[in-house]
Amino acid sequence: MNILRYLTLILMFTAGMVFALGMADTRAEGDPDVDAPLAPLGPVPEPLDNKITDAKAELGKLLYFDPKLSGDASLACSDCHAPKQGWGFSDPICRGYPGAVHWRNCQTVVNSGFLGKLFWQGNAKSLEKQAKTAATGGVSGNGEADVMEQRLRQTPVYVEMFKQVFGTERPILNDAWQAIATFERAQLTQYDTPLDRYLEGEVGALSPLAVQGLELFTGKANCIECHNGAMLTDEKYYNLGVPRPFEWEENGLNTITFRFELYAKGSHEKYYRDFKDDPGLYFTTKRPSDMGKFRTPPLRYVLFTAPYMHAGQFYTLEEVVDFYNEGGGDNDMTAYAGSKTPILKPLNLSDEEKEALVAFLEELSGEEIVMATPKVPPYEAVPDIEGMSQAEAKRIGLEFHLSATAEN
Amino acid sequence: MKKHYSSSFTGRLAALLLLAGGLLVPGLFAAPAAAEKFPAIGPLAEREAPKAALVEMGKRLFFDQRISGDGAIACATCHDPAKGFGDGVALSKAYPGTKHFRNAPTLINSLFKSGFSDTGWGWSGHMGSNMNDVVRDQITETMIMNMDMRIMHERMKQDPVYVAMCQENFGGECSSGKARKALVAFVESLVSIDAPFDTGNLSAHAQRGRELFEGKAGCISCHNGAYFSDGEPHNTGVPENMEIFKDPMRHLTYRSVIHTHGVPKMGVWRRDVGYFEVSKNYGDVGKFVTPTLRELNYTGPYMHNGMFATLAEVVEFYDQGGGQDDPLAAELQPLGLTIEERANLVEFLESLSSVTPVTVEPLKVPQAYKPIENWLEVTN
Numbered sequence: 041m042n043i044l045r046y047l048t049l050i051l052m053f054t055a056g057m058v059f060a061l062g063m064a065d066t067r068a069e070g071d072p073d074v075d076a077p078l079a080p081l082g083p084v085p086e087p088l089d090n091k092i093t094d095a096k097a098e099l100g101k102l103l104y105f106d107p108k109l110s111g112d113a114s115l116a117c118s119d120c121h122a123p124k125q126g127w128g129f130s131d132p133i134c135r136g137y138p139g140a141v142h143w144r145n146c147q148t149v150v151n152s153g154f155l156g157k158l159f160w161q162g163n164a165k166s167l168e169k170q171a172k173t174a175a176t177g178g179v180s181g182n183g184e185a186d187v188m189e190q191r192l193r194q195t196p197v198y199v200e201m202f203k204q205v206f207g208t209e210r211p212i213l214n215d216a217w218q219a220i221a222t223f224e225r226a227q228l229t230q231y232d233t234p235l236d237r238y239l240e241g242e243v244g245a246l247s248p249l250a251v252q253g254l255e256l257f258t259g260k261a262n263c264i265e266c267h268n269g270a271m272l273t274d275e276k277y278y279n280l281g282v283p284r285p286f287e288w289e290e291n292g293l294n295t296i297t298f299r300f301e302l303y304a305k306g307s308h309e310k311y312y313r314d315f316k317d318d319p320g321l322y323f324t325t326k327r328p329s330d331m332g333k334f335r336t337p338p339l340r341y342v343l344f345t346a347p348y349m350h351a352g353q354f355y356t357l358e359e360v361v362d363f364y365n366e367g368g369g370d371n372d373m374t375a376y377a378g379s380k381t382p383i384l385k386p387l388n389l390s391d392e393e394k395e396a397l398v399a400f401l402e403e404l405s406g407e408e409i410v411m412a413t414p415k416v417p418p419y420e421a422v423p424d425i426e427g428m429s430q431a432e433a434k435r436i437g438l439e440f441h442l443s444a445t446a447e448n
Numbered sequence: 449m450k451k452h453y454s455s456s457f458t459g460r461l462a463a464l465l466l467l468a469g470g471l472l473v474p475g476l477f478a479a480p481a482a483a484e485k486f487p488a489i490g491p492l493a494e495r496e497a498p499k500a501a502l503v504e505m506g507k508r509l510f511f512d513q514r515i516s517g518d519g520a521i522a523c524a525t526c527h528d529p530a531k532g533f534g535d536g537v538a539l540s541k542a543y544p545g546t547k548h549f550r551n552a553p554t555l556i557n558s559l560f561k562s563g564f565s566d567t568g569w570g571w572s573g574h575m576g577s578n579m580n581d582v583v584r585d586q587i588t589e590t591m592i593m594n595m596d597m598r599i600m601h602e603r604m605k606q607d608p609v610y611v612a613m614c615q616e617n618f619g620g621e622c623s624s625g626k627a628r629k630a631l632v633a634f635v636e637s638l639v640s641i642d643a644p645f646d647t648g649n650l651s652a653h654a655q656r657g658r659e660l661f662e663g664k665a666g667c668i669s670c671h672n673g674a675y676f677s678d679g680e681p682h683n684t685g686v687p688e689n690m691e692i693f694k695d696p697m698r699h700l701t702y703r704s705v706i707h708t709h710g711v712p713k714m715g716v717w718r719r720d721v722g723y724f725e726v727s728k729n730y731g732d733v734g735k736f737v738t739p740t741l742r743e744l745n746y747t748g749p750y751m752h753n754g755m756f757a758t759l760a761e762v763v764e765f766y767d768q769g770g771g772q773d774d775p776l777a778a779e780l781q782p783l784g785l786t787i788e789e790r791a792n793l794v795e796f797l798e799s800l801s802s803v804t805p806v807t808v809e810p811l812k813v814p815q816a817y818k819p820i821e822n823w824l825e826v827t828n
Binding site: 108112113114138139178184187189190194210288289291293295297299300302304312313314419420421424 | 544
């Protein structure tokens with residue numbers, strides 16, 4: 041390709057980009073980015089390599105409730121993402137593995153199929169990866185792949201179900217994460233909320249107070265700056281100055297986990313020594329300007345997912361609104377790295393306005409998703425191999441040895 | 449399979465010379481011939497006792513459940529000082545959510561196990577070949593302690609007792625390396641005290657047992673040296689403990705371990721593959737590393753899978769030439785021992801145990817963690 045043609049192409053591409061951005065950009069002055077409008081939740085994205093089927097979702101449901109997928113077979117996904125606790129966990133900081141405690145708040149699984157960045161640090165890019173990371177992390181599932189896989193293979197119900205769903209002779213652990221993700225997409229997605237109905241044209245779907253809250257949300261309170269799009273999150277990272285959780289200072293078990301994370305996630309020794317607060321996104325990027333930043337959480341289902349923020353610092357939505365009304369807060373990272381987002385400013389909301397905002401937030405959730413805990417299938421012994429006598433089994437592979445000896 | 453070619457060559461040379469001598473003077477060398485081929489049995493070497501303060505630190509770690517992932521088990525759970533630092537059952541307990549498929553061996557005299565064999569430790573030789581490595585293996589193995597050592601050292605740093613112990617013994621803060629050194633020191637402090645064999649107080653029966661051990665019964669061909677082990681894997685045809693396959697938790701634990709070690713056809717085996725786990729040589733299926741014979745009085749049941757409850761059973765097993773197995777090495781032949789000889793052999797084996805049990809008073813380590821005062825002001 042000659043240089044002229046190449047340059048022409050680049051010029052055309054650049055012009056196109058400028059045009060496209062110009063068309064879509066309806067930003068107010070000083071607005072750092074384009075805010076996607078609120079929208080009804082469309083169909084859940086279906087990964088090309090993990091199609092949703094009923095059988096796969098049913099298998100995933102069993103696995104979600106099965107403690108076999110953890111270190112000591114005592115902890116299921118559903119223990120930290122509990123149906124009756126908003127499919128999250130109602131302690132500020134998640135319970136974590138027995139003998140330990142987690143260090144961040146457990147987020148709801150509801151609608152998580154729409155997210156491209158899982159965990160507060162956004163360090164898993166799919167539900168499949170999230171499930172695997174949670175099951176193996178030292179203070180979460182603490183499971184080891186070989187043992188977990190063999191637990192599945194020792195369970196005839198699973199052997200049969202995996203064969204049906206994935207066509208494998210024996211369960212493969214990676215397929216378990218696929219099935220769990222499918223269950224979450226297929227059965228823990230909530231389309232039918234007052235907000236969705238309102239956005240689809242059902243005028244009375246939101247209460248009048250909530251409609252007022254919606255106006256504040258998209259206007260004076262400017263929540264829409266980060267909580268936008270169908271999931272009410274831009275999936276970007278910000279430091280709001282949410283205060284340090286008291287647990288790290290006041291509870292020895294929490295202190296241990298806090299230090300472990302500083303150590304294990306690979307910070308500079310200086311930070312390991314000095315930090316008393318969570319540097320968040322910094323662990324991923326190692327950029328000091330990212331210290332204290334966390335991925336904007338979605339707001340759907342928040343009625344059931346208290347407490348709020350990355351370490352459950354706030355118990356009620358009222359507290360959250362108060363926090364933003366004051367223009368956010370200060371924490372170690374805003375002080376150390378100057379990383380507090382400039383988006384936050386005092387909002388000067390009246391009590392009525394705060395009430396309206398909370399009403400709107402509460403109507404982002406539909407009915408509580410309830411589900412009976414399924415009975416998980418048991419292990420079964422397989423002392424004998426079908427069609428093979430014990431004596432034959434004893435000789436497995438030995439013929440190789442005998443013939444090798446004969447040749448020598 | 450790795451071998452000490454130099455030593456086995458010397459062994460063969462010695463055997464040839466002895467054989468030649470035996471031909472020249474029939475009968476004269478016949479009895480001691482077996483004994484002289486192998487490192488002599490005898491009292492354990494003198495050793496410098498590990499530093500008391502370090503042993504104390506190791507002892508605290510040894511009894512501390514917080515050294516396991518979920519805080520449920522301590523080293524002492526399976527290496528119980530009241531049971532000869534084994535756990536007194538055929539197949540060991542292991543980490544919650546798993547069950548072990550082999551017998552928990554004694555830790556007593558492990559000091560003397562180090563550095564004389566290039567086969568690793570553990571019944572199948574699958575672990576490191578020095579105690580520090582083995583301690584690390586056991587703490588981090590999924591079916592043993594399932595502990596992330598980074599969490600372990602943070603737990604220690606939260607306990608003022610460990611903080612002081614690390615400072616006293618090493619200077620500086622706690623680390624997993626310091627924990628391992630302390631545990632090694634504690635295990636090295638567990639040494640036979642006053643076994644009649646060592647103190648020279650063998651009964652007449654035991655003395656005759658010793659002659660059989662070194663001679664007619666040929667035990668010394670594997671159980672040799674002061675530690676009574678050649679540290680090498682052998683197949684004696686011990687019957688399979690089918691509990692491994694009848695108990696689904698044991699079976700899945702077994703498969704998971706051999707899978708980790710890359711054993712082919714892991715779902716098919718209905719026997720413990722033993723040293724094959726390491727060598728992948730089919731001739732090594734069913735081989736297990738020779739255990740020590742010291743402190744047997746406290747460490748039953750016996751064998752890698754605890755299949756024999758008493759020493760009398762063990763001796764009878766060898767008297768019959770070991771068990772039946774397809775690739776059974778021709779090492780074992782029926783011994784033709786009389787009832788009296790078998791009894792003498794048992795009495796000799798019993799003389800290898802300390803009269804005063806090698807044990808320690810169990811330590812109850814408080815499990816709660818306290819906050820660190822002025823945490824915000826001090827460095828982590």
